[in-house]
Amino acid sequence: MxxxxxxxxxxxxxxxxxxxxxxxxLSSSTMNRILDCELHxxxxxxxxxxxxxxxxAINAVFSLTDEQAANGVCTxxxxxxxxxxxxxASMRGIPAYIVMPRTAPTIKRQAVEGYxxxxxxxxxxxxxxxxxxxxxxxxxxxxxxxxxxNFNVICGQGTAAKELIEDNGxxxxxxxxxxGGGLLSGTSIATRAMSPKTMIIGAEPEGADDAYRxxxxxxxxxxxxPKTIADGLLTSVGEINFRIIQRKTDEIVTVSERxxxxxxxxxxERMKIIVEPSGAVPLAAILENKFDYRGKKIGIxxxxxxxxxxxxxxxxxx
Amino acid sequence: MxxxxxxxxxxxxxxxxxxxxxxxxLSSSTMNRILDCELHxxxxxxxxxxxxxxxxAINAVFSLTDEQAANGVCTxxxxxxxxxxxxxASMRGIPAYIVMPRTAPTIKRQAVEGYxxxxxxxxxxxxxxxxxxxxxxxxxxxxxxxxxxNFNVICGQGTAAKELIEDNGxxxxxxxxxxGGGLLSGTSIATRAMSPKTMIIGAEPEGADDAYRxxxxxxxxxxxxPKTIADGLLTSVGEINFRIIQRKTDEIVTVSERxxxxxxxxxxERMKIIVEPSGAVPLAAILENKFDYRGKKIGIxxxxxxxxxxxxxxxxxx
Numbered sequence: 001m002x003x004x005x006x007x008x009x010x011x012x013x014x015x016x017x018x019x020x021x022x023x024x025x026l027s028s029s030t031m032n033r034i035l036d037c038e039l040h041x042x043x044x045x046x047x048x049x050x051x052x053x054x055x056x057a058i059n060a061v062f063s064l065t066d067e068q069a070a071n072g073v074c075t076x077x078x079x080x081x082x083x084x085x086x087x088x089a090s091m092r093g094i095p096a097y098i099v100m101p102r103t104a105p106t107i108k109r110q111a112v113e114g115y116x117x118x119x120x121x122x123x124x125x126x127x128x129x130x131x132x133x134x135x136x137x138x139x140x141x142x143x144x145x146x147x148x149x150n151f152n153v154i155c156g157q158g159t160a161a162k163e164l165i166e167d168n169g170x171x172x173x174x175x176x177x178x179x180g181g182g183l184l185s186g187t188s189i190a191t192r193a194m195s196p197k198t199m200i201i202g203a204e205p206e207g208a209d210d211a212y213r214x215x216x217x218x219x220x221x222x223x224x225x226p227k228t229i230a231d232g233l234l235t236s237v238g239e240i241n242f243r244i245i246q247r248k249t250d251e252i253v254t255v256s257e258r259x260x261x262x263x264x265x266x267x268x269e270r271m272k273i274i275v276e277p278s279g280a281v282p283l284a285a286i287l288e289n290k291f292d293y294r295g296k297k298i299g300i301x302x303x304x305x306x307x308x309x310x311x312x313x314x315x316x317x318x
Numbered sequence: 319m320x321x322x323x324x325x326x327x328x329x330x331x332x333x334x335x336x337x338x339x340x341x342x343x344l345s346s347s348t349m350n351r352i353l354d355c356e357l358h359x360x361x362x363x364x365x366x367x368x369x370x371x372x373x374x375a376i377n378a379v380f381s382l383t384d385e386q387a388a389n390g391v392c393t394x395x396x397x398x399x400x401x402x403x404x405x406x407a408s409m410r411g412i413p414a415y416i417v418m419p420r421t422a423p424t425i426k427r428q429a430v431e432g433y434x435x436x437x438x439x440x441x442x443x444x445x446x447x448x449x450x451x452x453x454x455x456x457x458x459x460x461x462x463x464x465x466x467x468n469f470n471v472i473c474g475q476g477t478a479a480k481e482l483i484e485d486n487g488x489x490x491x492x493x494x495x496x497x498g499g500g501l502l503s504g505t506s507i508a509t510r511a512m513s514p515k516t517m518i519i520g521a522e523p524e525g526a527d528d529a530y531r532x533x534x535x536x537x538x539x540x541x542x543x544p545k546t547i548a549d550g551l552l553t554s555v556g557e558i559n560f561r562i563i564q565r566k567t568d569e570i571v572t573v574s575e576r577x578x579x580x581x582x583x584x585x586x587e588r589m590k591i592i593v594e595p596s597g598a599v600p601l602a603a604i605l606e607n608k609f610d611y612r613g614k615k616i617g618i619x620x621x622x623x624x625x626x627x628x629x630x631x632x633x634x635x636x
Contacts, residue, residue: 022345024342026342026364029366030432044343045590046589046590046591048347050590089617101379114348152390265627268627269627271364272363272592272593272623273364273589273591273592273626274586274590274591274592275590306590309583309586309587309632310632312627312630314627
């Protein structure tokens with residue numbers, strides 16, 4: 001597969017412009033004073049479906065020819081990509097078939113159903129998900145849109161960094177979380193092209209540190225039994241995403257669970273916005289002093305804001 | 319006292335421009351679809367100190383002559399005005415003396431202290447507050463900045479509606495909550511001048527409905543034992559504020575406690591932003607069908623986002 005370039009991200013940006021929110025970039029003087037740096041948060045928690053994932057999904061869906069799109073799209077996901085793909089498909093007027101583990105939280109299921117997605121449940125194993133998805137694809141003729149190992153998804157995700165740099169750049173450092181690597185690979189392509197001197201840092205939970213280990217050992221090492229409160233980052237980094245990250249990303253750091261909850265709470269309390277644990281991971285790296293951030297101007301992509309208000313984690317790590 | 323006019327709000331806006339956030343105006347397609355209207359939320363929960371109160375405080379502090387400001391400012395408040403005045407004073411480099419009931423929540427106290435305010439505690443009665451404040455004013459020579467019965471505070475609060483109309487107007491309806499009436503009086507002056515056909519509606523909790531009763535009986539009727547989860551709206555409407563509201567506001571409606579919590583939860587879940595109960599009161603009026611909103615383009619001022627994350631109310635009215 002051809003690797004995406006910045007011109008592909010520019011084209012993606014034009015394509016998705018009518019559909020996405022140009023999300024605000026917020027900052028907090030108090031946090032800047034406490035942390036002795038200048039933080040600019042790109043609020044993708046305020047994006048449609050509450051996550052940056054909508055950028056990739058809408059770009060992928062609208063990049064299909066009419067023939068390719070005719071029978072709809074499909075994916076397996078229990079998270080933000082599922083909701084994003086369901087909404088994107090509904091905007092094009094085609095069906096979205098979502099394979100979900102039967103253990104997926106009710107609110108995730110309701111989100112997908114709310115956007116008109118058709119759910120097929122399966123056992124909560126990767127094998128069951130893949131087999132079920134293959135069956136769904138054969139039965140429906142729907143086209144698979146992978147959450148991150150997909151050229152157009154990566155280009156869509158890169159548009160968040162593009163807007164961030166256009167609106168508040170240039171930055172000394174740009175940061176985002178890394179799970180499958182769709183956001184980090186897109187962010188790295190956009191940032192490297194628009195602002196070559198900016199340092200690009202991915203942040204990952206210690207309990208799901210496959211991208212960190214892969215990056216530092218220079219070979220792809222999948223996760224084994226990842227465990228973290230940052231449920232959007234449990235997945236292993238994709239092969240194409242890793243190739244881009246190896247070439248364009250400067251550093252990957254890891255953070256503790258306690259750090260994630262502290263960072264999440266700081267964003268809620270100081271910035272008055274709701275961020276999910278995954279979105280708080282880059283700030284956690286600052287709170288835990290994982291790189292030289294003092295005095296720097298830093299752009300952070302807050303990846304999403306989908307949390308279950310019934311199960312807030314603020315007491316788990318006191 | 320001379321009543322403020324729109325030119326006073328324009329001057330206030332220029333004065334405070336270097337200090338305030340021009341807060342974003344957010345909307346949710348899903349909420350618009352569910353509610354069958356077009357809602358534009360002016361996010362003063364993302365303002366400095368997490369509330370519109372900073373606009374009025376900073377305008378009042380920077381409207382003082384050097385001589386008037388020399389000994390600092392003072393007020394009695396246990397809420398957002400206290401934090402706002404403390405920050406505004408620190409920006410001018412003068413002290414802020416805040417009289418607070420000794421029963422005020424720790425987080426409110428910490429907010430004021432965090433901005434450098436000097437707190438004097440008193441018994442939790444209006445009489446004790448007023449006596450203590452009078453003593454503090456005499457001892458320090460500080461100038462009192464009342465939370466809402468103050469010309470420059472009203473002008474500052476009116477700048478939120480001015481920005482909202484400039485950025486997303488014109489509207490069929492503009493709404494905000496009403497407590498002391500600083501925000502509603504400022505909003506009404508700005509809206510009536512900029513967009514004469516726009517209907518201006520204040521929303522108030524049923525348990526603190528003095529503005530509603532005063533408005534409909536055409537005379538000032540103070541609250542007796544107000545009780546509501548919307549702790550920013552417990553106070554009685556001010557005399558000057560009421561005079562402005564009588565002349566410029568079209569309607570005041572009331573909402574239930576259950577409606578406030580439902581509206582607050584909808585904003586958290588759908589918009590991914592943190593709004594305090596007081597800020598959710600206008601949306602509650604829509605959820606409770608208190609006026610003819612269907613098909614209308616409505617601007618709502620989300621007044622603030624200061625909640626205690628330890629005491630979320632989502633289970634109180636299930």
